[in-house]
Amino acid sequence: MQANVQQFPPFREPGAAHGHDDHGHEHHEPGFWTKYIFSSDHKVIGIQYGITALTFLLFGFFLMLLMRWQIAHPTQPVPFLGPLLEKMLGPMAAGGAISADLYNAFGAMHGTIMVFLGVVPLAFAAFGNYVVPLMIGAPDMTFPRINMASYHAFFLGGVVMFVSFFIPGGAAQAGWTSYSPLATTIPTNGQAFWLVGMVLLITSSLLGAVNFIATIIQLRAPGMTWMRLPWFVWAQFVTAFILLLAFPPLEAAGVLQLMDNALGTSFFLPTGLAVAGKVGEASGGGSPLLWQHLFWFLGHPEVYVLILPAMGVVAEIVANNTRKPLWGYKSLVYSVLAVGFLSFIVWAHHMYMTGMGQRIATFFQATTMIISIPSVIILTCLLLSLWGGSIRINTPMLFALGFLPMFGIGGLTGLPLGLAAADLYLHDTYYVIAHFHYVVAPGTIFALFAGIYFWFPKMTGRKMNEFWGRVHFWCSFVFMNLVFMPMFAQGIKGMIRRMSDGGVNYSAARVPGAIDTLPGSIMELNTWILWAAIALGIAQIPFIINLFWSIKHGEKVGTNPWQATTLDWHTPTPPPHGNFPQEPHVVRGPYEYNAPGFEGGFAPQAEFPAAGQGHAQPAHH
Amino acid sequence: MDIPYTVHNRPDTGIYNAKLGIWLFLASEVMLFGGLFSAYVLLRAGAEPGMWPHGWLDVRLGTINTLLLALSAITTLLAWAACKVREFGKFKFFHGCTILLALTFLGIKSYEYHDKFIHYEIALNDGTFVDGHLKEKSADFDLKKKTGTVTLHGRVVQDRKELMDLRMPAAQAAVLEEHVIQAADIKKMQNYGPWHNTFTAIYFTMTGLHALHILGGTLVIFYLWGPGSRMWKTDPERFTNRIEVSGLFWHFVDLVWIFLFPVMYLT
Numbered sequence: 053m054q055a056n057v058q059q060f061p062p063f064r065e066p067g068a069a070h071g072h073d074d075h076g077h078e079h080h081e082p083g084f085w086t087k088y089i090f091s092s093d094h095k096v097i098g099i100q101y102g103i104t105a106l107t108f109l110l111f112g113f114f115l116m117l118l119m120r121w122q123i124a125h126p127t128q129p130v131p132f133l134g135p136l137l138e139k140m141l142g143p144m145a146a147g148g149a150i151s152a153d154l155y156n157a158f159g160a161m162h163g164t165i166m167v168f169l170g171v172v173p174l175a176f177a178a179f180g181n182y183v184v185p186l187m188i189g190a191p192d193m194t195f196p197r198i199n200m201a202s203y204h205a206f207f208l209g210g211v212v213m214f215v216s217f218f219i220p221g222g223a224a225q226a227g228w229t230s231y232s233p234l235a236t237t238i239p240t241n242g243q244a245f246w247l248v249g250m251v252l253l254i255t256s257s258l259l260g261a262v263n264f265i266a267t268i269i270q271l272r273a274p275g276m277t278w279m280r281l282p283w284f285v286w287a288q289f290v291t292a293f294i295l296l297l298a299f300p301p302l303e304a305a306g307v308l309q310l311m312d313n314a315l316g317t318s319f320f321l322p323t324g325l326a327v328a329g330k331v332g333e334a335s336g337g338g339s340p341l342l343w344q345h346l347f348w349f350l351g352h353p354e355v356y357v358l359i360l361p362a363m364g365v366v367a368e369i370v371a372n373n374t375r376k377p378l379w380g381y382k383s384l385v386y387s388v389l390a391v392g393f394l395s396f397i398v399w400a401h402h403m404y405m406t407g408m409g410q411r412i413a414t415f416f417q418a419t420t421m422i423i424s425i426p427s428v429i430i431l432t433c434l435l436l437s438l439w440g441g442s443i444r445i446n447t448p449m450l451f452a453l454g455f456l457p458m459f460g461i462g463g464l465t466g467l468p469l470g471l472a473a474a475d476l477y478l479h480d481t482y483y484v485i486a487h488f489h490y491v492v493a494p495g496t497i498f499a500l501f502a503g504i505y506f507w508f509p510k511m512t513g514r515k516m517n518e519f520w521g522r523v524h525f526w527c528s529f530v531f532m533n534l535v536f537m538p539m540f541a542q543g544i545k546g547m548i549r550r551m552s553d554g555g556v557n558y559s560a561a562r563v564p565g566a567i568d569t570l571p572g573s574i575m576e577l578n579t580w581i582l583w584a585a586i587a588l589g590i591a592q593i594p595f596i597i598n599l600f601w602s603i604k605h606g607e608k609v610g611t612n613p614w615q616a617t618t619l620d621w622h623t624p625t626p627p628p629h630g631n632f633p634q635e636p637h638v639v640r641g642p643y644e645y646n647a648p649g650f651e652g653g654f655a656p657q658a659e660f661p662a663a664g665q666g667h668a669q670p671a672h673h
Numbered sequence: 674m675d676i677p678y679t680v681h682n683r684p685d686t687g688i689y690n691a692k693l694g695i696w697l698f699l700a701s702e703v704m705l706f707g708g709l710f711s712a713y714v715l716l717r718a719g720a721e722p723g724m725w726p727h728g729w730l731d732v733r734l735g736t737i738n739t740l741l742l743a744l745s746a747i748t749t750l751l752a753w754a755a756c757k758v759r760e761f762g763k764f765k766f767f768h769g770c771t772i773l774l775a776l777t778f779l780g781i782k783s784y785e786y787h788d789k790f791i792h793y794e795i796a797l798n799d800g801t802f803v804d805g806h807l808k809e810k811s812a813d814f815d816l817k818k819k820t821g822t823v824t825l826h827g828r829v830v831q832d833r834k835e836l837m838d839l840r841m842p843a844a845q846a847a848v849l850e851e852h853v854i855q856a857a858d859i860k861k862m863q864n865y866g867p868w869h870n871t872f873t874a875i876y877f878t879m880t881g882l883h884a885l886h887i888l889g890g891t892l893v894i895f896y897l898w899g900p901g902s903r904m905w906k907t908d909p910e911r912f913t914n915r916i917e918v919s920g921l922f923w924h925f926v927d928l929v930w931i932f933l934f935p936v937m938y939l940t
Contacts (some may be wrong), residue, residue: 191674194690262697270678270690296701301708307878308712317867317874319712323721337724337871342715346708630674 092196093629097203098182099511102504104207105174109497110592111214112165115158117585122150123554124582144222155552156225157242161213163228164246167354168253169210171492174500175361176295177206177260180288183507184264186620186627187282189273189636189658194266202259209252216245227550229351232320232343236312237327247310254303257295264292273619273658275638280657282618282642283384287364290392291357298353298396305346312338319343341406348399356395358492359459360388362499363430366452369502370434372616373449374441375654377643380433387426387433394423404472405479413472420470427463431456447521451502454529455495462490465540480550483543486536494532501528501595508599509613513625514606520594527591534584538577545574554578615652618642622656634660680911695918699925706929709879713936716871726872727940728839729865734785735938738778742927745774749894749920756913761905764916768898771923775891782884789865789873793825794836795854796861802830803852807864819857826851876937883933886926893919 082091091097118137121130127149130137134148144154185193193199216223221240224230235243268289272281281289308319316334320343323336371378378384400408400416435456443449465487468474478484501524508516547555547570554575556562561572612621619638623631636658647655677683678690686693717725748770755763788806795803805827814821828847830836838844863869867877897915904912 191676194676195694196676198694258698258701262694262701265697266690266693269686269693270683270688271676296697297704300701300705301711304705304708304712307882308709311867311874311878315867317878318871319716319874335868335870335874337716337720339715339719342712345715346712349708632674635674 090200092192092200094181094185094193094196094199095511095627097199098178098180100203101173101181101206102178104210105170105178108165108210109170109174112162112170113589113592115162115165117589118150119155119158119162120578120582120585122155122552124578126553126556140218141222150552152552153222153225156227156550157217157223159550160224160227160230160246161217164213164224164250166492167228167358168250169206169213171358171496171500172257172354173206175365175496176257176264176288176291176357177202179361179365179500179503179507180260180264180291182511183620184285184288185267185271186510186623186631187285187618188268188271188276189619189632189638190267190271191630191632193263194270195263198259199263202256202263205252205256205259209249209256212245212249212252216242216249219245229347230309230343231347232309232312232338232340233322233325233327235309235343236321237325237332244310244313247306247313250306251303254299254306257299261292261296261299264288265296268292273636273638275658277638279382279385280638280641283367283378283381283388284361284364286385286388287360287367290388291360294353294357294360294392294395298350298357301346302350305343308346309343341403341408344403344406345400348402349396351402352399353395355488355491356391358496360391362455362496363388363434363459365499365503365506366434366455367437368616368618369448369452369506370437371643371645372506372614373444373446373452374438375444375645376437376441377641377645378433379436379439380429381641381643383429384433387429390426391423391430394419394426398423401470401472401475404475410472417470417472421467424463424467424470431460431463446505447516447518447525448502448506450522450525451498451505454525455498455502458490458494458498458532459496462487462492462495465490478543480548481543482539482547482549485549486539486543489536489539493536494529498528498532501525504599506614507620508602508606509609509625510620511626512603512606513608514602515609515613516602516606517598520598524591524595524598527594528588531584531588531591535581535588538581542570542574542577545570547574615654617644617654617657619656619658622658622660632660636660680908680914689914691914691918692921695921699921702925706879706882706932709875709882710932710936713875713879716875720871723834724837724870726837726839726870728844729872730876730938731785731788732938734781735934738781739930739934741774741778741781742930745771745778746924746927748774749923753913753916753920756909756916759909761902765898765902768894768916772891772895772898775887775894779884779887779891782880786877789877792865793823794833794863794865794869795823795825795859797854797858798860799858800831802833802836803854804828804830804836805849805852808851814856816856816859816862821856822853823856823859823862824851824853828852879933880937883926883929886929890919890923890926894923 088096088100091100118130118133121128129148130150134145137145137150138148141154144151144157150158181193181199185191213223219241221242223240223242224235224246225238225240226235226243230243230246268281268285308317311317312319312321312334318334318336318338320340321332321334321336321338322340325332325334325336367378367384398416398419400412401420404413438453465483469478469484469487505516505521508514546568548558551558555570555578556575558570559572559575560566560569561575563569611623611625614621619636622636624633637660638658640655640657642657644655644657645653647653650656676690680689682689748767752764752767752771755761755767791807793803793805793807797803803825805825807823808826809824811821811823814823827849829852835844865873867874897912897919901915902912904915
């Protein structure tokens, strides 16, 4: 207790007694339920979020594989899984083949699951929960029990979404965007499940966002000034604000659509709406455009919720492995704030095709071009950070380096979509799919892989296997590109999204000599993409095995295997309840990797004065 | 390490955790109701000319409810002030008033909802409309089988548009009387529930969501007034903070009503 606690024992068993006498009452061993299910410890909640989110990512990936099969081989029974599908889903998968309705359900749920149950919980909730309090020197989140409630609401939302596959009529089929009136007129209760699930997920993210912001504002350790925050914390801070303010309008829209579906109101149903040739009973007078405005008011900021935490992860790993400070830390901070603010005024660039008017389109086109400036500054700073560094190549760094060009491709291909004139042609084609998947799949998900390999030693005290990590990276890198690059070509040739037959009915291969149809070469790509996607799936097997195997059998490492400066690496591993045996006193910026006077040539952000003595200049106490 | 600043302000931010938390939560709530108010604006601006209802709600009841909430805002503030000067009895009295005012508000609101649910508009086969409150349905009344009669207390109009603006002199002067209608004559019969038109839809949604907030706030305040007030003996400062934080929520809910009242009742 009296010693300066910078040298921790290399590895501590979780839950082992750790000597701080003022906490004697917390030393009794908690049972399984309180320790793993109803835990209010931010680290346990982070891991809960991580495991759940990874499971949903895998599930969403399988939905995608089934859809790719259907696109490449329309109406053919799915090999191996076909009979199982028919057994579980009934007539929607008659004969083991994917019907158009089922394809629509898979499409809607793939998007929903990947965004709201996969990437956001992993990038924001899992990494944010585990890492942010450690990085700022906090004992926990400000509201631990609300944090627990946040995970439970999330889990419940996931269950509701998952269950909706098995109700009569199947899951929601109106796309992850759930445009009205389509979402109200499809005869399935799946949409109601989707809406209830979304309300739960929004509740979860609200509780999480309040917690993150309050934690970062209130629980920074003494000396952790705003400009000493690791950039990852800044990214999470801005993300939390986006979630806090952008999600509620979607909740409002969800309530309105639920009223439309359940109570027969007409918020989004226009007068005289005819379904299947029959004018409906609804009173009419509603506005389909209203749904799109409310949806995309969340929908676009959501894109930055997906990308900012990923950029934060990459920034930490790049600084750590180039052994030098991030290039342009202040520019990064101001840029992420600018992105956060501007993300609220670009939403209608998803709606150029709705006929909302040229003037409005021009405004949103301008803001869309403006928001690309801070985004490019962030990417440029990360790229320039590599300049002159003595770069260490390891699995996290490989994934972080892979992120940079992949996100670059995703971002730059978005510019033509942001310009109304070009978008009129490209809208709703596979070009759009390729664009945003480059941002999210080889972009964000690569960064998340990087984060998992990077912080795994903090959670377990062991490293993941380096060789299989590299196999995982190179295979994922190659096959990701083989999956998504051809879609640019398909989209430019005019292949439209959401066609359950993969475009067969529009293809020249089917109607020889027809004008403006999809040529056979473009249709053939569907088969190639299917095989690339299967290979991408196989490439994840080393990762999954590595993840579980390394918990028990990975190489044992000390508390700070990456020789990092930030506070998260200066606690015992894994961190005990309360995180820091002594209150850390932050004395310098986050990336002092060029500090010759210090052991290892890097200067940790904080000092740990022995208890009772206090630091020479504590900022406050 | 324990979580700091749960009761006392952090010196450099000047706020304690829960107060910051509730302000962030309220920012989110502003966006939630902001989304709904935007929906209101778009629906109203997009309504067919002459088809947006006016004067459908009872301004007198709305005014009473506005005053009730305004008064409850004052008692909430006084309850917190009583805690601050450590007068527990006064706190009990003022927050007791808050709870009673809130319950009265909900009672009046339920009455208004009930009034809408028994208010019917019936389209007759001859093209006219009967509009009024349900008095009686005959025992054998069945729309599908076309048997029996229904009695409304209201009036007959030739055009639905006449029902839209009840502030007009013609509508004010209309004589309400009982009409007995044969089921066989009825083309469509619908009450003034959320499904009636986009006005009733947004009215029920927004005031309903607001009423849920009132209910939630009342439950929290009731808990703090009753069983939760035991904390007064052990940690009065933390308890006072709880009163302050729940009070902030209550003031926000009042504020939403201050916007709802003119938007729904007065225009």
